[in-house]
Amino acid sequence: MTAPGYAVFDTAIGDCGIAWNERGVIAVQLPEGSEEKTRTRLAARLPDAVESVPPADVQRSIDGVVSLMNGKRTDLTGVELDYEGVPEFHHRVYEFIRSIPAGKTLTYGDIANILGLPGGAQAVGQAMGRNPFPIIVPCHRVLAAGGKDGGFSARGGVATKRRMLVIEGALADEPTLF
Structure with a gap:
């Protein structure tokens, strides 16, 4: 399995982050006050993750989060989540x-x-x-x-x-x- 990836992106509520692996999204980070603080927090949660360009399905997830935080009724139920380790x-x-x-x-x-x-x-x-x-x-x-x-x-x-x-x-x- 390759290392998880992550990206930081701008929304109406501030800079958010998202991390993924081959099975889906593994984490979302709400804004920490700055792009750098959000990046640091996400990297601390997932020390093996590598900042990279999101694959198409993750980019669609990012676009959906941005749309929702811009006030559009966006359905995110299709975003694939990896629940490994979640009770x-x-x-x-x-x-x-x-x-x-x-x-x-x-x-x-x-x-x-x-x-x-x-x-x-x-x-x-x-x-x-x-x-x-x-x-x-x-x-x-x-x-x-x-x-x-x-x-x-x-x-x-x-x-x-x-x-x-x-x-x-x-x-x-x-x-x-x-």
């Missing part, structure tokens, strides 16, 4: 969250209930906090009980989450079930 429960949560369309939100509790885990909101929240594919797995569309923002582990925290929701046309004040 089975997290994988299940991420695949469900990918079905939440832009402009819509659910709560951690809603997702737990839909997945047949009543009382599992905290477990869903923990999975969100470990999401290696933000934006493609749109954890920003998941809110706390009562439609409150909840947490967000990216630089800028909840302000970044709110900005992403505003770009997508979702109201962060109330869940908008789909």
Whole structure:
């Protein structure tokens, strides 16, 4: 297997990064405040990765992320993700969250209930906090009980989450079930 590749690209919310291997996208990095900081963070997460020109399928993923962050209703569910090393429960949560369309939100509790885990909101929240594919797995569309923002582990925290929701046309004040 060849070394993973990665690239840094500009979006409306700042410089993001993406990494891939032969099986698909292995990581997405939200902005860290500058192109260099984003690159450094992504390289630290994946020390074997080599900065390179993305293959066509990854470039389409980048174009989709850029489009979504520019406010266009872009469907990223076709992006191939490599879930190797991702716990089975997290994988299940991420695949469900990918079905939440832009402009819509659910709560951690809603997702737990839909997945047949009543009382599992905290477990869903923990999975969100470990999401290696933000934006493609749109954890920003998941809110706390009562439609409150909840947490967000990216630089800028909840302000970044709110900005992403505003770009997508979702109201962060109330869940908008789909």
